[in-house]
Amino acid sequence: GQNIDQPTEMTATEGAIVQINCTYQTSGFNGLFWYQQHAGEAPTFLSYNVLDGLEEKGRFSSFLSRSKGYSYLLLKELQMKDSASYLCAVRASGNTPLVFGKGTRLSVIA
Amino acid sequence: DGGITQSPKYLFRKEGQNVTLSCEQNLNHDAMYWYRQDPGQGLRLIYYSQIVNDFQKGDIAEGYSVSREKKESFPLTVTSAQKNPTAFYLCASGQGAPHQPQHFGDGTRLSIL
Numbered sequence: 680g681q682n683i684d685q686p687t688e689m690t691a692t693e694g695a696i697v698q699i700n701c702t703y704q705t706s707g708f709n710g711l712f713w714y715q716q717h718a719g720e721a722p723t724f725l726s727y728n729v730l731d732g733l734e735e736k737g738r739f740s741s742f743l744s745r746s747k748g749y750s751y752l753l754l755k756e757l758q759m760k761d762s763a764s765y766l767c768a769v770r771a772s773g774n775t776p777l778v779f780g781k782g783t784r785l786s787v788i789a
Numbered sequence: 790d791g792g793i794t795q796s797p798k799y800l801f802r803k804e805g806q807n808v809t810l811s812c813e814q815n816l817n818h819d820a821m822y823w824y825r826q827d828p829g830q831g832l833r834l835i836y837y838s839q840i841v842n843d844f845q846k847g848d849i850a851e852g853y854s855v856s857r858e859k860k861e862s863f864p865l866t867v868t869s870a871q872k873n874p875t876a877f878y879l880c881a882s883g884q885g886a887p888h889q890p891q892h893f894g895d896g897t898r899l900s901i902l
Contacts, residue, residue: 687829709887721879721893722832729888766831774839774887776822776847781831 681705683780685767690786691757699752699783701767712777713741713752714766722766726752754785762787792816795880795894801902802867802874810865810897812880818892819885821863825849826877826896835878838863839885867899875901 834847852871
């Protein structure tokens with residue numbers, strides 16, 4: 680089976696740094712994706728990891744440890760517009776559809 | 790502009806009716822997907838298609854049907870057999886390579902009258 684776990688909710692202060700964790704147990708592994716989704720809108724792609732290590736893209740970074748089945752998304756210099764749900768998704772093999780976690784709802788407060 | 794178009798944005802269905810949700814993409818993507826999103830449930834896969842005239846069931850296919858007669862189009866029919874159809878439905882497409890992300894449409898919110 681496939682299981683992807685994320686915290687349900689997090690709150691952080693504007694200007695701060697927040698780390699959103701994701702752990703996965705899947706039948707295989709062929710990449711991990713992070714998406715951002717504002718309420719009532721489409722998820723938008725943020726980052727992709729397939730090898731261990733850190734991928735940096737502006738204020739957003741994503742880390743992967745395949746041996747631990749673990750990833751995190753790091754958001755720096757938080758802005759109010761970063762208030763959204765963040766979805767962790769795994770591609771188990773080949774080009775199979777992404778399997779999503781339940782998402783983490785992040786609230787950024789002043 | 791290239792993208793994925795879902796219509797309508799809001800849809801209402803009476804009990805016992807079938808309803809079809811439209812999804813069109815002009816990204817020349819081979820693969821297309823339908824997900825359902827409920828509060829606290831995340832995205833769950835209904836059906837997907839990796840090539841024209843072929844599609845596979847996802848985790849929650851019961852009460853739904855699809856067709857893929859054209860590369861650009863992947864309509865989803867919610868049948869009367871789907872007992873709890875009220876949800877946010879998201880269509881996605883992808884280029885068919887493992888490292889490529891799925892891109893999503895803006896979604897259709899279906900409600901039962």
